[in-house]
Amino acid sequence: MESHKAKRVTLADVAEASGMSKAAVSMILNNKPGSRLSAEATERVRGVAKELGYRPNAAAQSLRSGKTRTLGFISDQVTVTRFASEMITGILRAAESREHTVLIAETFGKPEQMAEAIKQMAHRDVDGLILGFMDSRQRDLKIPQTGLPTVLVNGIDDSPCTAVLPNENESGAKAVRHVVESGARSVAVIGELGSAEKDPRTYPSITRRFGSLRRSLSEANLEVLGHWVLDDWNPTDGYQATTQMLSEGYKPEAIICANDRVAMGVFQALAEEGLTPGADLSVLSFDDEIIASYLRPQLSSIRLPYEEMGALAVDLLLEGSLEPGEHQIDMPLIERDSMKRN
Amino acid sequence: MESHKAKRVTLADVAEASGMSKAAVSMILNNKPGSRLSAEATERVRGVAKELGYRPNAAAQSLRSGKTRTLGFISDQVTVTRFASEMITGILRAAESREHTVLIAETFGKPEQMAEAIKQMAHRDVDGLILGFMDSRQRDLKIPQTGLPTVLVNGIDDSPCTAVLPNENESGAKAVRHVVESGARSVAVIGELGSAEKDPRTYPSITRRFGSLRRSLSEANLEVLGHWVLDDWNPTDGYQATTQMLSEGYKPEAIICANDRVAMGVFQALAEEGLTPGADLSVLSFDDEIIASYLRPQLSSIRLPYEEMGALAVDLLLEGSLEPGEHQIDMPLIERDSMKRN
DNA sequence: CGAAAGCGCTCAGCTAGATTG
DNA sequence: GCAATCTAGCTGAGCGCTTTC
Numbered sequence: 001m002e003s004h005k006a007k008r009v010t011l012a013d014v015a016e017a018s019g020m021s022k023a024a025v026s027m028i029l030n031n032k033p034g035s036r037l038s039a040e041a042t043e044r045v046r047g048v049a050k051e052l053g054y055r056p057n058a059a060a061q062s063l064r065s066g067k068t069r070t071l072g073f074i075s076d077q078v079t080v081t082r083f084a085s086e087m088i089t090g091i092l093r094a095a096e097s098r099e100h101t102v103l104i105a106e107t108f109g110k111p112e113q114m115a116e117a118i119k120q121m122a123h124r125d126v127d128g129l130i131l132g133f134m135d136s137r138q139r140d141l142k143i144p145q146t147g148l149p150t151v152l153v154n155g156i157d158d159s160p161c162t163a164v165l166p167n168e169n170e171s172g173a174k175a176v177r178h179v180v181e182s183g184a185r186s187v188a189v190i191g192e193l194g195s196a197e198k199d200p201r202t203y204p205s206i207t208r209r210f211g212s213l214r215r216s217l218s219e220a221n222l223e224v225l226g227h228w229v230l231d232d233w234n235p236t237d238g239y240q241a242t243t244q245m246l247s248e249g250y251k252p253e254a255i256i257c258a259n260d261r262v263a264m265g266v267f268q269a270l271a272e273e274g275l276t277p278g279a280d281l282s283v284l285s286f287d288d289e290i291i292a293s294y295l296r297p298q299l300s301s302i303r304l305p306y307e308e309m310g311a312l313a314v315d316l317l318l319e320g321s322l323e324p325g326e327h328q329i330d331m332p333l334i335e336r337d338s339m340k341r342n
Numbered sequence: 343m344e345s346h347k348a349k350r351v352t353l354a355d356v357a358e359a360s361g362m363s364k365a366a367v368s369m370i371l372n373n374k375p376g377s378r379l380s381a382e383a384t385e386r387v388r389g390v391a392k393e394l395g396y397r398p399n400a401a402a403q404s405l406r407s408g409k410t411r412t413l414g415f416i417s418d419q420v421t422v423t424r425f426a427s428e429m430i431t432g433i434l435r436a437a438e439s440r441e442h443t444v445l446i447a448e449t450f451g452k453p454e455q456m457a458e459a460i461k462q463m464a465h466r467d468v469d470g471l472i473l474g475f476m477d478s479r480q481r482d483l484k485i486p487q488t489g490l491p492t493v494l495v496n497g498i499d500d501s502p503c504t505a506v507l508p509n510e511n512e513s514g515a516k517a518v519r520h521v522v523e524s525g526a527r528s529v530a531v532i533g534e535l536g537s538a539e540k541d542p543r544t545y546p547s548i549t550r551r552f553g554s555l556r557r558s559l560s561e562a563n564l565e566v567l568g569h570w571v572l573d574d575w576n577p578t579d580g581y582q583a584t585t586q587m588l589s590e591g592y593k594p595e596a597i598i599c600a601n602d603r604v605a606m607g608v609f610q611a612l613a614e615e616g617l618t619p620g621a622d623l624s625v626l627s628f629d630d631e632i633i634a635s636y637l638r639p640q641l642s643s644i645r646l647p648y649e650e651m652g653a654l655a656v657d658l659l660l661e662g663s664l665e666p667g668e669h670q671i672d673m674p675l676i677e678r679d680s681m682k683r684n
Numbered sequence: 685c686g687a688a689a690g691c692g693c694t695c696a697g698c699t700a701g702a703t704t705g
Numbered sequence: 706g707c708a709a710t711c712t713a714g715c716t717g718a719g720c721g722c723t724t725t726c
Contacts, residue, residue, distance in 0.1 A: 010721055011721060011722060012721075021685070021686045022686090022721090022722075022723090023687080023724075026723060027685090030723085032723095038685090041685085056721085057721050058466045059401045059402075059720085059722095060721035062722095063399070064691055064723045065691085065722085065723070073446075078427045078434070080427060081632070085421060085427055092447065092448050101445055103446075104446045106431065106434045108431075123397055124443060125400060235637075261636065271613055294577045294606055296607075296610050350692095352691095354692075362714080363714070363716075364692090365693095365694075366715075368693070372694085374695095383714085398693075399691085401693095402692035403692080404693095405691090405722085
C-alpha cells in the first residue's frame with residue numbers, strides 16, 4: 001500500500017532503490033569530480049533517479065551548501081514602457097544560462113519600500129541583487145547595507161557601487177553625427193528638460209544626453225535653430241513645441257527629439273502642416289520605444305539597450321568582478337525611415 | 343576573537359544570548375498561537391533578536407515546514423506591450439500582501455521551454471504556479487502534470503484547469519452600446535482577423551471579442567458599413583484598411599477598431615483626409631495600450647485588465663479555491679476624447 | 685564506495701515548578 | 706497534605722541534502 005500523500009521522492013529513495021548509499025547517489029547526480037564510481041553504478045543510479053522521477057529539494061540543497069542559485073531583481077517600477085520588460089528579459093536570459101532563477105520584487109515607485117524589498121531578498125538569501133531603476137529621476141536610493149553583492153542598473157548612488165548604464169555620454173554625439181551625415185545643414189532640438197540639468201545626480205541619463213548633444217552641436221558644421229525646452233516628455237509637449245516653432249517661422253532641415261514620445265508629438269504637428277518626416281525633413285530621436293516603429297514613417301531612434309544592461313548585471317554578479325564603478329553600454333542607432341537623405 | 347567569516351546569526355545564537363531554548367525563540371518570533379510564553383520573555387527575545395540582527399534562514403524554514411511562501415510566474419513572453427508588466431505588477435502586489443515572494447521565468451516564446459521552466463519552479467518547490475500568456479495565440483500548452491496548484495492567466499487549455507481571462511464575451515457588446523449611446527447611426531468595424539476565428543481555442547480572446555461584437559451589432563439600431571478583415575493588427579494594417587474604406591466612399595459615423603494599434607493606423611489615415619476623431623466621427627478601440635493616451639485626440643478604449651487578472655490569479659492560488667473553470671474579469675471602458683457626441 | 689555528521693529550523697511531546705480544591 | 710491542574714518553557718527528532726573521514 002502506498003501512503004496516501006504521494007510523498008516526494010528523495011535522495012534516500014533513490015539510494016535504496018539502486019542499492020547505493022545516499023552519498024554515492026549525490027555524487028553521481030551532481031557528477032562531482034574526484035569521485036571514482038563505476039560506470040555501471042553511475043548508469044544504474046541515473047536510471048533509477050529518472051524512473052522514480054527524483055527531483056532534488058532546493059531548500060535542502062541551499063541549507064546544506066549555503067548557496068541558493070537565486071538572484072534577486074528589485075525594480076522601482078515595472079512600468080508601462082518597454083524598459084522594465086526588456087531588462088527582465090535580459091536578466092532572465094543571462095540567469096538561465098548560468099542556472100540561476102530570479103526572484104522579483106517592486107517598490108511600486110515608493111522609495112521607502114526599497115528597504116523592505118531588500119530585506120525580503122536577504123531573507124531569501126539570494127546570491128546577488130540587481131536594483132533596476134526605470135524612473136531614473138530617483139535620488140537618494142537609500143540602499144540598506146546588506147552584505148549582498150549588488151549591482152545597480154540605470155541608476156547611480158552616492159555610495160560606491162557597481163552600476164550599469166547606457167552610454168549617454170556618446171548618445172548625443174551619435175545623433176549629431178547621423179544628422180550631419182544625412183546632409184542636413186540646420187537642426188532644431190526639441191525637448192530639453194527645464195529642471196533636469198540642475199542636478200546631474202537626479203537625472204544622470206538626461207543630463208548626459210544633452211551634455212553630449214550640446215558639445216557635439218557646438219563642434220559640428222550645423223546651424224542650430226534653437227533648443228525648445230519642455231516641462232515633460234510626452235507627445236503633447238512635443239506637439240506644442242513643434243507647433244510653436246513652425247509658427248515662428250523656423251524650418252529646420254532636421255529635428256532631434258529628446259525621446260520617442262516627444263517625437264510622436266512632433267510627427268503630429270508636422271503632419272498638420274503637411275510636412276512628412278523622411279521626405280521634407282529629418283527627425284531623429286532617442287530611446288527606441290515601441291511606438292518608434294508604429295509611427296508613419298517609422299522613426300529612427302538611438303536605442304536604450306535595456307536588455308543588454310540586464311544581462312550584463314547578471315554577468316557582473318556571477319563573475320564576481322564587482323569593483324565599484326560604471327559600466328556603460330553602447331546605444332545603437334536604429335535606422336528607420338524618418339531621416340531625409342539629402 | 344570573532345571568526346573571520348562574520349557567520350550569520352542563527353536561531354541558536356538568539357536562544358543562547360537570551361537564555362531561552364531554540365523552540366521558545368522560534369515560537370516567539372513566529373508568534374505562534376497556543377503558546378503561552380511570558381510577556382517578559384517575549385520582550386527580551388525580540389530585543390535580542392533585533393540587536394543581533396537575526397534573520398531567519400528561509401531555506402531551513404522551507405525544508406522544515408514544506409512551504410516556501412514563494413509563487414512561480416512563467417510568462418510565454420515578457421513582451422513589449424504593457425500587458426506583461428501590468429500582470430507582473432498585479433501578481434507582485436497580491437503576493438506581497440500575502441507575504442509571498444515570486445520567482446519569475448520566461449519561455450521566450452518557445453513553447454518547448456515551458457516544460458523546462460515548470461521543472462525549475464517545481465525544483466524550487468513553489469507553493470503555486472501562474473502561467474501567463476501574452477501571446478494568446480498559443481495553442482497546445484503542453485503543461486506537464488506536476489502536482490502544483492496552477493492557474494492560467496489569459497490562456498485556456500484542453501485539460502481542465504483554473505483560468506483567468508478578460509471578459510471578452512461582453513467586450514463587443516460594451517463597445518456597441520457605447521457607440522449607440524453616442525448617437526452614431528452608422529459604424530464600420532476595422533480589424534477582424536482573417537484566420538483568427540477558425541480555431542476558437544487558438545485565439546479565445548479575439549474570437550470572443552468579435553463574436554460579441556457581431557451579435558450586438560445585429561441587434562443594434564445601427565447601419566453596419568462593413569467589416570474590414572486584416573492579416574495582422576499593426577498600425578499599417580489599420581491605415582491601409584481605412585484608406586481603402588475612405589476611397590470606396592464609405593463615411594461611417596463611428597469606427598470600432600480591433601485594438602489600439604489598429605486605431606493608431608486609423609487615426610493616421612483619417613488625418614490624411616482631414617478627418618478628426620472626436621469631432622468629425624467617433625473612434626473606439628480595445629485593449630487600452632499605452633499608445634491610446636499618446637494619440638491626438640486621446641483614444642477611448644475598452645481596457646484589458648491585466649493587473650487585476652494577475653492579482654486574482656494569486657488570490658485563487660492562495661485561497662485554495664482551484665476548481666477548474668474560467669474566471670472572467672470585466673473590461674472597463676476608458677473614456678477619452680475620440681468619441682463624437684451627437 | 686559507505687557511515688555519520690550536521691546545515692537552521694519547527695513541531696510534537698514532555699517536565700519542573702506554582703497554584704488550586 | 707496531596708492529587709489535579711496550570712504555567713512557562715525545554716528536549717529531541719528530523720526535513721533532504723552534501724561532505725568529511
